[in-house]
Amino acid sequence: MDDMLKIIGALASLFAIYKLVVEVVLTKFIRRKDEYSFAKSYILDLEGGSEHLYTLEKGFFALTGKIYSIPEIKLLLSQSSPSMMINLRRDCSSFVTFNEELNIYEWKGRYSNEFIQRYAGNWYFLWYMVTASLALLPVYASGLYSLNSLPVAAFSASLLVVAVSCLVQQSNLSNTKKFMREIVHPSPNNLSQQDAASGAAA
Incomplete structure (x- = not known):
């Protein structure tokens, strides 16, 4: 049963x-x-x-x-x-x-500076590594027990937020560069024709 x-x-x-x-x-x-x-x-x-x-x-x-x-x-x-x-x-x-x-x-x-476009991603990643390492430093030094201290926990949490923000910015910049490479803008001739058509319609 x-x-x-x-x-x-x-x-x-x-x-x-x-x-x-x-x-x-x-x-x-x-x-x-x-x-x-x-x-x-x-x-x-x-x-x-x-x-x-x-x-x-x-x-x-x-x-x-x-x-x-x-x-x-x-x-x-x-x-x-x-x-x-x-x-x-x-x-x-x-x-x-x-x-x-x-x-x-x-x-x-x-x-708009090509040098910054090229290397800003590396800069964001560098700051991600620095802030993430500093955020985890108390854990490396004293173990998880160090997070029982409110000031230490707040310090680590704030740095982790900055680290994640840097990583997101790096990803967004990479996607932006891809977007700017692949976007197809209308030719000046097409723009002139559109302006002329708009003027005629007005």
């Missing part, structure tokens, strides 16, 4: 796990279908030009979690791999800015 109850319990557990997996898979499938329908509708609205700019910006925010200007959105969507470029763009906010007049991306401030 006990064995039978165990078998029934095991079967019930397997069925519950199976049901949970199916629900997760179906939920992901439905979400992807909804995202596809929304993206298709959004692109039609974007190309139609009848929707208010605020609505279009909010629509892009619903898709990606980021708000960009309409010219920037159109440039991102015009790329050969828009999903990849949009994902890379998320990591670029600290390093590049979008010039709406020229319809191009430009490096921010000191990052």
Whole structure:
């Protein structure tokens, strides 16, 4: 009798796990279908030009979690791999800015210097190594018991935060460099034609 109850319990557990997996898979499938329908509708609205700019910006925010200007959105969507470029763009906010007049991306401030672009990643990684090593120094010296001291624990935690931040910045800079290598800007001739068309429409 006990064995039978165990078998029934095991079967019930397997069925519950199976049901949970199916629900997760179906939920992901439905979400992807909804995202596809929304993206298709959004692109039609974007190309139609009848929707208010605020609505279009909010629509892009619903898709990606980021708000960009309409010219920037159109440039991102015009790329050969828009999903990849949009994902890379998320990591670029600290390093590049979008010039709406020229319809191009430009490096921010000191990052416009090629030397800094090349070696800033190494600099961030160096500071990651330094701060991470200092954060773990009390543990190396006195073991985990050193973290029982509140000042020591706070010191280590703050340095670990800085270390992780440096590592994130290094990763973001690497993605930004890839983004700037692969982004395709419109040619000056196309921009001139667009300006002329806008002037004629006005």
